Amino acid sequence: MTVQPLDAVHRDKIAQLPEEMFTIIKSVGRATEPRLGRLHILGRDTLETPHYVATTSRGVVPHITQDLFARATGINGVYVPLEDFIEKAPDKIPPLYQFKSPDGSSPLRRFIALRERALLVLGARRTPPIIAPAANPNTNTSVSISTSVGFRPLTAEDYAEAAEKLQPDIVVGLGDIPYGRALGSKRIEKATDRNIEWLQAHVDVRNDWYEDTTGPSTELFAPLLPVSCANQHYYIESLLQDRSKDVDGLAFYNLAALEDLPDGLSHLPRLALTEPTTPHEVLQHVSLGLDVLTVPFITAATDAGIALSFAFPATAAPKAEAPPVSLGIDMWTTDHATSLAPLVEGCECYACTNHHRAYLQHLLSAKEMLAWVLLQIHNHHTLDLFFAGIRKSLEDGSFQQNVEGFAKVYESRLPEKTGQGPRIRGYQFKSEGPGEPKKNPAPFQMLDDRSEKLAESTPPAADADAAELEEQGFAEKQS
Amino acid sequence: MAAQHSHRQRRVRYPLDPHPPASTNLPTSFQMVSLLKLSQVTEEGVRFLSPHDGSPMLLTPEHSISLQNSIGSDIMMQLDDVIATTSPDHARIKEAMHRSVRWLDRCIAAHEKPESQNLFCIIQGGLDLELRRECCREMVARDTPGIAIGGLSGGEAKDAFCKVVGTCTQLLPERKPRYVMGVGYPEDILVSVALGADMFDCVWPTRTARFGNGITAEGTFNLRHAAYAYDFRPVEEGCQCTCCRPQSEGGLGITRAYIHHVAAKETAGAHLLSMHNVHHLLELMRRAREAIVEQRYPEFLKEYFGRLYAGDKDKYPQWAVDALQGVEVDLLSD
Numbered sequence: 057m058t059v060q061p062l063d064a065v066h067r068d069k070i071a072q073l074p075e076e077m078f079t080i081i082k083s084v085g086r087a088t089e090p091r092l093g094r095l096h097i098l099g100r101d102t103l104e105t106p107h108y109v110a111t112t113s114r115g116v117v118p119h120i121t122q123d124l125f126a127r128a129t130g131i132n133g134v135y136v137p138l139e140d141f142i143e144k145a146p147d148k149i150p151p152l153y154q155f156k157s158p159d160g161s162s163p164l165r166r167f168i169a170l171r172e173r174a175l176l177v178l179g180a181r182r183t184p185p186i187i188a189p190a191a192n193p194n195t196n197t198s199v200s201i202s203t204s205v206g207f208r209p210l211t212a213e214d215y216a217e218a219a220e221k222l223q224p225d226i227v228v229g230l231g232d233i234p235y236g237r238a239l240g241s242k243r244i245e246k247a248t249d250r251n252i253e254w255l256q257a258h259v260d261v262r263n264d265w266y267e268d269t270t271g272p273s274t275e276l277f278a279p280l281l282p283v284s285c286a287n288q289h290y291y292i293e294s295l296l297q298d299r300s301k302d303v304d305g306l307a308f309y310n311l312a313a314l315e316d317l318p319d320g321l322s323h324l325p326r327l328a329l330t331e332p333t334t335p336h337e338v339l340q341h342v343s344l345g346l347d348v349l350t351v352p353f354i355t356a357a358t359d360a361g362i363a364l365s366f367a368f369p370a371t372a373a374p375k376a377e378a379p380p381v382s383l384g385i386d387m388w389t390t391d392h393a394t395s396l397a398p399l400v401e402g403c404e405c406y407a408c409t410n411h412h413r414a415y416l417q418h419l420l421s422a423k424e425m426l427a428w429v430l431l432q433i434h435n436h437h438t439l440d441l442f443f444a445g446i447r448k449s450l451e452d453g454s455f456q457q458n459v460e461g462f463a464k465v466y467e468s469r470l471p472e473k474t475g476q477g478p479r480i481r482g483y484q485f486k487s488e489g490p491g492e493p494k495k496n497p498a499p500f501q502m503l504d505d506r507s508e509k510l511a512e513s514t515p516p517a518a519d520a521d522a523a524e525l526e527e528q529g530f531a532e533k534q535s
Numbered sequence: 536m537a538a539q540h541s542h543r544q545r546r547v548r549y550p551l552d553p554h555p556p557a558s559t560n561l562p563t564s565f566q567m568v569s570l571l572k573l574s575q576v577t578e579e580g581v582r583f584l585s586p587h588d589g590s591p592m593l594l595t596p597e598h599s600i601s602l603q604n605s606i607g608s609d610i611m612m613q614l615d616d617v618i619a620t621t622s623p624d625h626a627r628i629k630e631a632m633h634r635s636v637r638w639l640d641r642c643i644a645a646h647e648k649p650e651s652q653n654l655f656c657i658i659q660g661g662l663d664l665e666l667r668r669e670c671c672r673e674m675v676a677r678d679t680p681g682i683a684i685g686g687l688s689g690g691e692a693k694d695a696f697c698k699v700v701g702t703c704t705q706l707l708p709e710r711k712p713r714y715v716m717g718v719g720y721p722e723d724i725l726v727s728v729a730l731g732a733d734m735f736d737c738v739w740p741t742r743t744a745r746f747g748n749g750i751t752a753e754g755t756f757n758l759r760h761a762a763y764a765y766d767f768r769p770v771e772e773g774c775q776c777t778c779c780r781p782q783s784e785g786g787l788g789i790t791r792a793y794i795h796h797v798a799a800k801e802t803a804g805a806h807l808l809s810m811h812n813v814h815h816l817l818e819l820m821r822r823a824r825e826a827i828v829e830q831r832y833p834e835f836l837k838e839y840f841g842r843l844y845a846g847d848k849d850k851y852p853q854w855a856v857d858a859l860q861g862v863e864v865d866l867l868s869d
C-alpha cells in the first residue's frame with residue numbers, strides 16, 4: 057500500500073470542496089485503504105477524518121460535565137446510545153421523549169446539554185454494549201437492549217420514530233447485531249432479512265416524516281452485519297440498489313464487512329462502532345479505511361487511573377535494543393507522589409498545564425472524583441493528537457511507515473490496571489446477589505461517618521435500591 | 536436592666552466573602568485527624584494510624600504549623616483537641632479545652648511566617664458555656680489575627696449550637712474575623728450571621744450533591760426521587776448558575792429531569808449539582824451581605840424563612856425563632 061503525498065491537485069480539491077456531507081479528500085481508490093476525508097454537517101464543527109467521536113454514558117462523556125466539555129476538551133463529536141434513556145418504555149413514555157427543546161432544535165442535544173457545534177451521533181446500543189443473555193434474543197421486529205432496570209426489547213419501528221424525533225446529526229439504523237456471538241449461516245440469513253426490512257421501515261418513517269420538507273435533517277447510517285459482504289449480499293445489494301439514495305453512511309461492528317466492500321459503497325463515510333483495545337488496533341482500523349471511530353479504551357484507561365502517553369508518529373525513534381515504551385502511565389503508583397512533572401511532558405491539555413503527577417496521585421489515593429476528571433481530559437486530548445497525527449501522516453504519505461515505527465516503539469497493550477476505579481456506577485454495577493462486599497470501600501473511615509451521612513441526607517427516593525440506601529446510611533445491608 | 540439590654544443588642548457583622556478570590560488559599564486544617572479511628576491524644580500531640588498504610592504517626596502542634604507554613608495557606612488553623620460536643624465525658628471536654636489553649640501557645644511559638652500567614656485559634660469547650668467563656672478569654676488574650684469557633688459537629692441540638700456561637704461572639708473582639716467551623720446548612724449560617732459570625736466552611740453543599748440533593752430557596756430536594764423524572768424546570772428557577780441558566784443565556788439549561796437521569800449513576804451528576812449548590816450558597820451570602828449593608832438583615836431573615844417554609848410559621852424551627860429572638864429579631868412578627 058502506498059499513499060502518495062498530498063500534491064497540488066489535492067490541495068486545489070480541498071479549496072473547491074462543495075458543501076457535501078462527506079468528502080473523500082484523498083484515497084488510493086480501493087475500498088480497504090486508509091483515506092483522508094471531511095465530514096461536514098451544517099452548524100457543526102467539520103470533522104476531519106479519520107477521527108473519533110467520544111463515547112457517552114447517560115448523555116455525558118463520563119466525568120466531564122457539559123461546561124467542561126466545551127471549555128477544557130477538544131472533543132467535537134459524541135456517540136449517544138438510545139438505550140441509556142428509555143428504561144421506562146414501553147410502560148411509560150421516557151422523559152426524553154416528552155422533553156421539548158426550548159428553541160426547536162434537537163431535543164436530545166438540549167436534554168443532555170451538548171455543546172452546540174459538537175457532532176451528535178445516535179445509535180441504539182452502547183459501545184461496547186452489555187451482551188444480552190440468551191433468554192433475551194433479538195426478534196423479527198426488535199433488538200434486546202440493556203437499561204438500568206434490565207433487558208427489554210426495542211422495536212425497529214419505535215427506534216426509527218424516536219431517532220428521527222430526537223434529531224441527532226447522524227442516526228445509526230437499527231441492526232440485528234449479534235454482539236459477542238458467532239453467527240451460523242441460518243442466523244446470518246435471518247439477520248440479513250431483518251436488516252433489509254428494518255432499514256426499509258426506517259426509510260419509510262423518514263419519507264413520511266419529511267414529506268413536506270426539504271428532506272431529512274438527520275443523516276442515516278446503515279448498519280452492516282459483522283460478517284463479510286458476500287455473507288450478507290442481499291442486504292448489500294439492497295444498499296447498492298433500492299437504498300442508494302436513502303443511506304448517507306455505513307456503520308461497522310467489526311472489520312469483516314470491510315474486506316469485500318463493493319466499490320459502489322466506498323463513497324459513503326464509515327463509522328466504526330468497534331472496540332479497539334489499543335492504539336495499534338485503532339491504526340489497523342484506520343488502515344482498512346474506517347473514517348470515524350469510537351474508542352472505548354479512553355474511558356476505560358481513565359477509570360483505571362491510567363494517563364495515556366503515546367503519540368503518533370512515535371516521538372522516540374525505534375531502537376533495536378531498547379525496551380518497548382509504555383502506552384500509558386499508571387497514576388496510582390506512589391512513584392508519582394512527589395513528582396511535579398505534568399502527566400506527559402510537553403502535553404498542552406488542561407490537566408497537564410494546570411496540575412502535576414503528585415496532585416493526581418494524591419487525588420486518586422483520596423478517591424477524589426477530580427482525579428478522573430483530569431485524567432479523562434488528558435486522555436481525550438491524547439487521542440485528539442493521535443488522530444491529528446494519523447491525518448497528517450496520511451496527508452504527507454508517511455502513514456504506513458509511521459504505523460510500523462509505532463508498533464516497534466510501543467508496547468502492544470495498555471498497562472494493567474492496579475488501583476481502584478471510581479465508585480462503580482449505574483450500568484457498570486452488576487449485582488452478584490446479596491451479601492457481596494462493597495465494591496469500593498471508602499478510603500477514610502470517620503468515627504461518626506454514619507450519623508453525619510444520615511443527618512444530611514433527605515429521605516431516600518421511592519425507587520432507591522438496597523445498595524443506595526446503605527450508601528445513604530439508612531441501614532447496613534445484611535449478608 | 537437597660538444596660539443589660541444594650542449589652543445583648545449586637546450589630547450584625549458583615550460576613551466575609553466565603554469564596555476567596557483566586558489568589559488566596561483556603562484555610563488549612565488538621566481537625567479531621569483527631570476524628571479518625573484509633574487516634575489517641577496525648578499532651579505531645581495526636582497519634583493515629585496512617586489511613587494510607589496503617590503505620591503509626593504523630594501530629595504535634597509544631598508539626599502542623601510547619602506543614603501549614605510550607606503549604607503557605609493565607610489562613611492557618613491551630614491544632615486543637617476536638618471532642619464531639621455530644622460526648623458525655625465532661626472531664627475530657629474540659630481537658631481538651633485547656634489542652635487546646637496550651638497547644639495554641641505552641642502553635643504561635645512555632646509559626647514562622649506571622650507576617651504573611653494568619654493563624655486562627657479554635658475555641659473549644661463543648662456545650663459548656665462556662666468552658667467556652669474561659670476558652671474565649673484565654674485565646675483572645677493570645678491575640679491571633681482571627682478566631683474560629685470549633686467542635687460543633689452538627690450532632691448537637693441546634694439551640695445548644697446557637698448558645699455556643701452567641702456566647703462566644705459576645706466575648707470576641709469586634710475587629711477580628713469569626714469563623715464558625717463546619718457549618719453548611721443555610722439556616723444555620725444565616726442564624727449564625729445574626730449571632731455575629733463572619734465565616735463558614737462546610738462540605739455539605741457538595742457532599743449532599745453527591746447524594747442527588749439540590750439546595751433551593753424552597754428547601755433541599757432529592758432529585759433522585761421519581762417525581763423529578765419528568766420535571767423539565769431547572770434545579771432552581773431563576774438561578775444564574777452554569778447548570779441552571781438557560782442555554783440561550785450562555786448556561787447549560789440542565790433540567791431536573793436530566794439531573795434525575797444521571798444522579799448517582801454518573802459522577803457528572805454530582806458535579807452539576809455541586810455547581811448549583813455552591814452557587815446557591817454564594818448567592819445567599821451575597822444577598823445576606825447586601826441586606827446587612829442596607830440595614831435590613833432582619834427583613835432578609837423573615838423573607839428567607841417565609842420562603843423556605845412556604846409562609847407557614849408553625850413550621851419554623853423553634854431553635855431559630857429562639858436564637859433570633861435573643862438578638863432582637865422576631866421571625867414570627869409580620
Ligand SMILES: [Zn+2]
Pocket residue numbers: 399400403404405406407408409434437
Ligand atoms: Zn495532558
Ligand SMILES: [Zn+2]
Pocket residue numbers: 770771774775776777778779780810811812814
Ligand atoms: Zn442553579
